[in-house]
Amino acid sequence: MFRKMISIMLLAGIIVFVIPGCNPSQGSRAAIVNPEDSLMKAKTGEFVTVKLTTDLNKLTVKEKQMIPILIRVARIMDDLYWEQVIGDKQKFLGSVSDTLARAYAAINYGPWERLNGNQPFIKGIGEKPAGANFYPKDMSKEEFEQWNNKEKTSQYSVIRRNDDHSLKNLWYHEAFSDKLKTASDLLKQASALAEDAGLKKYLELRSAALLSDNYFESDMAWMDMKNNTLDFVVGPIENYEDELFGQKTAFESSLLVKDKEWSLRLAKFAKFLPELQLQLPVDPKYKKEKPGTDSDLNAYDIIYVSGHSNAGSKTIAINLPNDEKVQLAKGSRRLQLKNAMRAKFDNILVPISNILIDSAQRRHIRFDAFFSNVMFHEVAHGLGIKNTITQKGTVREALKEKYSSFEEAKADILGLFMTTKLIEKGEIRDITAEDCFVTYMAGLIRSVRFGAASAHGKANMMCFNFFAGQGAFERGNSGTYKINFGKIGDAMNKWSAMLLEFEGNGDYNAAKSYLESNGRISDVLRSDIERLKSARIPLDIVYDQGTDVLGIGK
Numbered sequence: 036m037f038r039k040m041i042s043i044m045l046l047a048g049i050i051v052f053v054i055p056g057c058n059p060s061q062g063s064r065a066a067i068v069n070p071e072d073s074l075m076k077a078k079t080g081e082f083v084t085v086k087l088t089t090d091l092n093k094l095t096v097k098e099k100q101m102i103p104i105l106i107r108v109a110r111i112m113d114d115l116y117w118e119q120v121i122g123d124k125q126k127f128l129g130s131v132s133d134t135l136a137r138a139y140a141a142i143n144y145g146p147w148e149r150l151n152g153n154q155p156f157i158k159g160i161g162e163k164p165a166g167a168n169f170y171p172k173d174m175s176k177e178e179f180e181q182w183n184n185k186e187k188t189s190q191y192s193v194i195r196r197n198d199d200h201s202l203k204n205l206w207y208h209e210a211f212s213d214k215l216k217t218a219s220d221l222l223k224q225a226s227a228l229a230e231d232a233g234l235k236k237y238l239e240l241r242s243a244a245l246l247s248d249n250y251f252e253s254d255m256a257w258m259d260m261k262n263n264t265l266d267f268v269v270g271p272i273e274n275y276e277d278e279l280f281g282q283k284t285a286f287e288s289s290l291l292v293k294d295k296e297w298s299l300r301l302a303k304f305a306k307f308l309p310e311l312q313l314q315l316p317v318d319p320k321y322k323k324e325k326p327g328t329d330s331d332l333n334a335y336d337i338i339y340v341s342g343h344s345n346a347g348s349k350t351i352a353i354n355l356p357n358d359e360k361v362q363l364a365k366g367s368r369r370l371q372l373k374n375a376m377r378a379k380f381d382n383i384l385v386p387i388s389n390i391l392i393d394s395a396q397r398r399h400i401r402f403d404a405f406f407s408n409v410m411f412h413e414v415a416h417g418l419g420i421k422n423t424i425t426q427k428g429t430v431r432e433a434l435k436e437k438y439s440s441f442e443e444a445k446a447d448i449l450g451l452f453m454t455t456k457l458i459e460k461g462e463i464r465d466i467t468a469e470d471c472f473v474t475y476m477a478g479l480i481r482s483v484r485f486g487a488a489s490a491h492g493k494a495n496m497m498c499f500n501f502f503a504g505q506g507a508f509e510r511g512n513s514g515t516y517k518i519n520f521g522k523i524g525d526a527m528n529k530w531s532a533m534l535l536e537f538e539g540n541g542d543y544n545a546a547k548s549y550l551e552s553n554g555r556i557s558d559v560l561r562s563d564i565e566r567l568k569s570a571r572i573p574l575d576i577v578y579d580q581g582t583d584v585l586g587i588g589k
């Protein structure tokens with residue numbers, strides 16, 4: 036929701052974003068659980084390094100000049116994200132003596148394995164705090180809920196303690212004032228170079244937003260820009276890092292170059308949105324909202340990524356903005372990260388399928404199907420329902436920290452629904468529904484490898500378990516998965532309806548209990564995933580990125 040600018044008494048002095056006694060980087064240098072190099076070597080070896088590049092010939096001289104400036108902003112976002120997770124980056128990494136463990140901590144943005152249920156891998160670290168570094172570590176949920184403060188639920192503030200131990204709300208622009216000022220100045224510099232009027236305006240407004248924590252105007256301006264080649268998603272955006280309340284947003288950035296040719300191909304699907312919304316297999320009361328028709332869908336190469344976007348599983352698609360008010364006014368933009376997708380498909384999905392998908396169905400594993408599934412997942416975020424039909428406010432408000440899991444599951448399954456509908460209509464011709472189902476299944480197994488700790492992980496497990504319960508796939512004796520083409524269509528429709536009802540009803544307790552019993556990884560699946568480990572299939576990709584990789588001056 037749009038957060039109004041609320042004037043705050045400025046706090047005197049410099050705010051140090053470290054909680055005494057809670058920062059693991061304090062005290063003696065941390066030791067590694069398993070001092071054997073081999074373990075850490077194996078863990079860091081689970082990531083394939085991919086260079087982030089693009090065809091720079093598409094860019095103008097000025098656009099090339101903007102890139103190093105925007106990369107500097109991206110690095111600041113990276114530092115800010117570290118602060119939100121654990122505290123000062125350099126201080127923390129400096130406290131890890133083992134070189135490999137340090138490299139692994141850099142990949143994970145902290146001492147917890149993001150793709151392994153947030154297991155700590157440094158001795159004495161303990162569990163990852165659910166509220167990350169957004170809240171005081173000694174604050175209970177009850178204390179927060181009982182605290183009478185109108186601003187406490189803002190997505191742009193951290194909660195700290197006063198000297199008398201009472202809680203206080205600190206806006207990001209206060210808590211991180213120095214870094215945000217530098218980032219804001221750099222964005223202004225970049226905007227001066229921008230030739231595209233839309234991009235110029237967006238960068239100017241984003242520059243101001245970093246200093247006010249009011250992102251509404253810049254989100255609107257971001258939706259208004261249509262012809263820019265460079266794009267820069269930047270700021271505090273997603274709320275997944277806050278697992279306590281799902282409120283506080285984490286800093287991130289993605290620097291993108293639009294692929295105009297692919298984007299044209301994608302544009303033709305946008306016109307089907309209203310029609311597909313009406314065809315959703317659910318009672319009309321759950322689909323009466325009209326999705327913005329101004330929505331756009333574009334393909335990009337990502338050339339630099341930082342902060343929350345670079346932590347954990349690498350993003351292959353972005354759907355923004357999150358602000359429902361902007362979405363209702365302007366729709367949303369879906370950004371398909373083509374080079375990231377291709378890297379994951381080649382390095383991970385195909386090798387996984389060769390082990391876990393029924394050999395007769397492997398021919399259905401296709402990049403175009405993978406691309407469609409991901410693309411329509413993003414489209415599907417804009418479909419369905421934003422406000423509950425039970426007067427419980429928005430779905431996000433009603434389902435609280437469970438919202439993300441349901442929203443991600445919804446997007447997955449409605450995405451699949453839409454793709455198959457467009458294939459039926461003959462609008463998509465180069466792939467079949469079978470390709471989409473089998474590739475989806477392989478993709479599901481791929482993402483379940485990251486554990487079920489994250490909202491996405493739980494969403495994936497709900498989908499997997501629902502399909503299993505419906506007999507939409509079966510696991511053969513050889514431990515391969517085979518889609519039951521006769522049943523998966525019905526299962527998809529049923530699951531679509533259920534998810535839309537969960538969202539529309541906004542019944543927090545019902546959602547919570549469903550998620551608790553259906554968001555887990557079964558033992559059989561866990562053992563199958565283990566087989567991928569012994570086959571040394573990469574867990575994910577990490578990026579080699581920056582001006583050197585791009586071959587442009589700093």
Ligand SMILES: [Zn+2]
Nearest residue numbers: 412416443446
């Ligand atoms: Zn999503």
